[in-house]
Amino acid sequence: MKNKLNIKTKMKSFITALMIALIFPAMAFAETDPKQDTVIIELNNNSKIVIITKSRADLASLENYDVNQMIKDLNAQLSDSVEYLEISDGKAYVNDDDEVEMKDWKINDDEVRIKLGGVEVDVDPDEIDDWDENDWEDRKKVTYEAERVDRxxxxxxxxxxxxxxxxxxxxxxxxxxxxxxxxxxxxxxxxxxxxxxxxxxxxxxxxxxxxxxxxxxxxxxxxxxxxxxxxxxxxxxxxxxxxxxxxxxxxxxxxxxxxxxxxxxxxxxxxxxxSGGVKIKKYxxxxxxxxxxxxxxxxxxxxxxxxxxxxxxxxxxxxxxxxxxxxxxxxxxxxxxxxxxxxxxxxxxxxxxxxxxxxxxxxxxxxxxxxxxxxxxx
Missing domain, CATH: 2.40.160 (Porin)
Known part of the structure; x- marks a missing residue:
């Protein structure tokens, strides 16, 4: 997830508005009507959730995202000086059997990443030593589609x-x-x-x-x-x-x-x-x-x-x-x-x-x- 934060150090009040924008690459709509639909959800304490979408079908795709977990993670990162925050679609919060997984992995200094063709493998040496076949039985697996295209x-x-x-x-x-x-x-x-x-x-x-x-x-x-x-x-x-x-x-x-x-x-x-210290992504x-x-x-x-x-x-x-x-x-x-x-x-x-x-x-x-x-x- 890429967070874009405009921080004003002199702000005295806590965040008054939260915008969640689903941004899809402009190329996907190069041949369609550029107008967007906006849905505004009024919350307590003058807070709002603003959803900008291209079509009803895109709005329906929100069912695949866990907005509650998204807001919890954001709230943990906010400070009193935050005025505005925007979420791009670089990270997905996908529901699967009541479990939520964040799809963009951050690799630590002691981890090893191997990327070949459409397969990416991250290995944490500290955790792999304790890995056994039971960890594989308890593995977490999620399949989803990514609309976002990097430049x-x-x-x-x-x-x-x-x-x-x-x-x-x-x-x-x-x-x-x-x-x-x-x-x-x-x-x-x-x-x-x-x-x-x-x-x-x-x-x-x-x-x-x-x-x-x-x-x-x-x-x-x-x-x-x-x-x-x-x-x-x-x-x-x-x-x-x-x-x-x-x-x-x-x-x-x-x-x-x-x-x-x-x-x-x-x-x-x-x-x-x-599974354990092993993370695998297949594209x-x-x-x-x-x-x-x-x-x-x-x-x-x-x-x-x-x-x-x-x-x-x-x-x-x-x-x-x-x-x-x-x-x-x-x-x-x-x-x-x-x-x-x-x-x-x-x-x-x-x-x-x-x-x-x-x-x-x-x-x-x-x-x-x-x-x-x-x-x-x-």
């Missing part, structure tokens, strides 16, 4: 998917090229620190930094990836060798900007669970959303790995080099989501290898390879 929110997510490359718009395995990529098992992984900024209406902007890994595994494991004198080469392994895995890995640090259209306008379903998005943007990255590492059997023993060769890879990458990113599911697709507009440094194709020319990746965002 900018931050989260950490993981991209997990597959990657490949296109040779002039076609997959290399169409021509049985030695640099054909194994369709399943060539994993793409991205770790992203992402900000989500509300622009207005259903428009959001997702932007941030991250680290990603391409893992190109060859379809034919009897080919070895090597750096030649003029280009990257995919050479046949000796007959005495039985190849098991052959891959090229490249890692990049990236900056990404993706405009998003979120037709739920940021509304989320939130489930909170508290689930609502509705359909999609976006198209771009990214740019800089290579921070690359290596090849060849796993094979020779004379009955398993061996591994790992080489670290640049392998004629382009240091920069840039491309297009598409995102689409439905409720709790988020999918992504990346396409590098620049080539994987430097100009005329790619592997030779069937026409004995340098192949023009562009990286692609797609998968799910956690």
């Amino acid at each position: 900018t929110s931050h989260h950490f997510n993981i991209d997990i998917g597959l990657n490949n490359w296109l040779d002039d718009g076609n997959f290399p395995d169409m021509n049985n090229a030695p640099y054909s990529i194994k369709p399943f098992g060539s994993w793409y992984v991205g770790l992203n620190s992402t900000n989500r900024t509300w622009v207005g209406g259903p428009v959001f902007l997702e932007w941030g930094l991250g680290i990603s890994w391409y893992n190109w595994k060859l379809q034919d494991t009897d080919f070895i990836i090597e750096e030649g004198s003029e280009r990257i080469e995919f050479n046949q392994a000796p007959a005495s060798v039985n190849g098991q895995k052959s891959k090229l890995t490249a890692s990049y640090i990236n900056a990404t900007v993706v405009p998003m259209f979120d037709f739920s306008r940021g509304r989320r379903k939130i489930t909170s669970i508290e 689930s998005r609502k509705g359909f959303r999609f976006g198209l943007g771009g990214y740019a990255g800089y290579r921070i590492g690359s290596h090849t790995k060849y796993k094979f059997k020779e004379n009955g023993s398993t061996e591994k060769d790992k080489e670290t080099d640049n392998f004629f890879l382009e240091n920069f990458r840039y491309g297009l990113r598409a995102q689409v989501g439905w409720k709790g599911v988020e999918l992504f697709a990346n396409y590098d507009l620049n080539e994987v290898f430097s100009t005329n440094r790619g592997p030779l194709n069937a026409n004995n020319q340098s192949a023009n390879l562009n990286a692609i990746s797609f998968g799910i965002t956690l």
Whole structure:
């Protein structure tokens, strides 16, 4: 809960008016009548409760809030110098089986907070030592919907998917090229620190930094990836060798900007669970959303790995080099989501290898390879 207090130190009388305002983001009503309805409840001692709402449906949603508990908590914080106080919708007091829980947790200095995708976990080390399975049986659970959207929110997510490359718009395995990529098992992984900024209406902007890994595994494991004198080469392994895995890995640090259209306008379903020293919040998005943007990255590492059997023993060769890879990458990113599911697709507009440094194709020319990746965002 965010309290906005205008304090006049010379005030001699106690608070004479209490305003409780339910404030919803302006974007949710960008296409509706801007007029508001006001309900004023006269109390004793010249006190009032003023409720400002957009519609009868919003007024009905007050049934989900415990106003008595809200006022008790406010009264405990008031001093004789308070003239005016306003409650924004940053904290919800939700009724559930006659129990009231305040949804915004304040983390202490000795607590640990882990936030991944739509799950947030707070752990208090002092209490977790005494935690047992009986505490979990007595856990408190509340599910509610949050209409409020922060101007900018931050989260950490993981991209997990597959990657490949296109040779002039076609997959290399169409021509049985030695640099054909194994369709399943060539994993793409991205770790992203992402900000989500509300622009207005259903428009959001997702932007941030991250680290990603391409893992190109060859379809034919009897080919070895090597750096030649003029280009990257995919050479046949000796007959005495039985190849098991052959891959090229490249890692990049990236900056990404993706405009998003979120037709739920940021509304989320939130489930909170508290047990002993453990607090868990799960955020689930609502509705359909999609976006198209771009990214740019800089290579921070690359290596090849060849796993094979020779004379009955398993061996591994790992080489670290640049392998004629382009240091920069840039491309297009598409995102689409439905409720709790988020999918992504990346396409590098620049080539994987430097100009005329790619592997030779069937026409004995340098192949023009562009990286692609797609998968799910956690």
